Every structure is written in C-alpha cells, then in structure tokens.
Amino acid sequence: MEKQFKTLDDFLGTHFIYTYDNGWEYEWYAKNDHTVDYRIHGGMVAGRWVKDQEADIVMLTEGVYKITWTEPTGTDVALDFMPNEKKMHGTIFFPKWVEEHPEITVTFQNEHIDVMEEAREKYDTYPKLLVPEFATITYMGDAGQNNEDVIAEAPYKGMTDDIRTGKYYDSNYKRIKK
Secondary structure (H helix, E strand, C coil): CCCCCCCCHHHCCEEEEEEEEECEEEEEECCCCCCEEECCCCCCCCCEEEEEEEEEEEEEECCEEEEEEEEECEEEEEEEEHHHHCCCEEEEEEEHHHHHHHHCCCCCCCHHHHHHHHHHHCCCCCCCCCEEEEEEEEEEECCCCCCCCCCCCCCCCCCCHHHHHCCECCCCEEEECC
C-alpha cells in the first residue's frame, strides 16, 4: 500500500505489521476511531491476540498518530505511528505480574478477561517494566474500518510472511480460507 497519510481518516482502517528494534514483531489494526485489534508474533507475550480494545486514537499533526489504551491486564500502551516514514514508536508499561508470568496473557484475551483481571488482583503490579522502542513498519494494508477478517484467528508461525506476500487476504481484504 503506497499512500500519503494526511488525515485521521487516512489512518483509520489501516492494518500494520511492524518490528521493534528489539526484534519483537506486532500486527496492529486501526479498526475505527475508538477501537484497535492486534496480534503479537514475537517477544515476551508472543501468541497473544486481542479484538475490540477500546483506545484513544488521535492525529497529532498531519501524518502522525498517537494511540493509547489500558488493557484488562493492567498493561498501558502508547503508540506513535509515522506511516509516511514507515516508522513508529511504542511504549509498553507491563505490570510486574506480566513480566513474571507472561504465559498467562498468551491467549485470545477476549475469551479470558476474567483470568486477566484475576491475575491483576493476585500478583504484584508494581514496579512496571517499561519497554520503549522504535519500530520499522514492514507492512501496511488498507483493510477498511470495522473489518472483522483482519484479526480473526490466533497468530501462527509464518503468518506475517503470508500477509506480506499476499497469501493471507484476498483482493477484498477477506481471509483466504486454507
């Protein structure tokens, strides 16, 4: 996808894959003006995926976007996207319990919110593990807003390569059934 991002509407409905400088790979979708979906392909919580995460999504200036949210785990996230430069910066504030027990979060969060809330109450939340990293955007797709096919299954090995090479979505940005 080659386009110049100028407005918030240009950003909404965009599907991204990016790799942080520390090697962690994430997939993220600006579903609409208040909701994001994502899958985590690398890093300490690889295998985690989330749909319909409420978020604050704003345009800071032309072509620069900030997204922030707090997960049921107690993890706080702040992302700054600069898609025209194929760069982004993310800061993740992991509670102590996620740092010590990341395996609890490696699931489809939407079906296990009670487990996340229970762990948040059971284990220490402080001090938080701060992970600030720049990332390179390796894929951008125009999925359109509210496309339920974008993030619709658990991540698997090679998924991001399938997406980047056109083997995962058809021309209407619907999943190709395997």
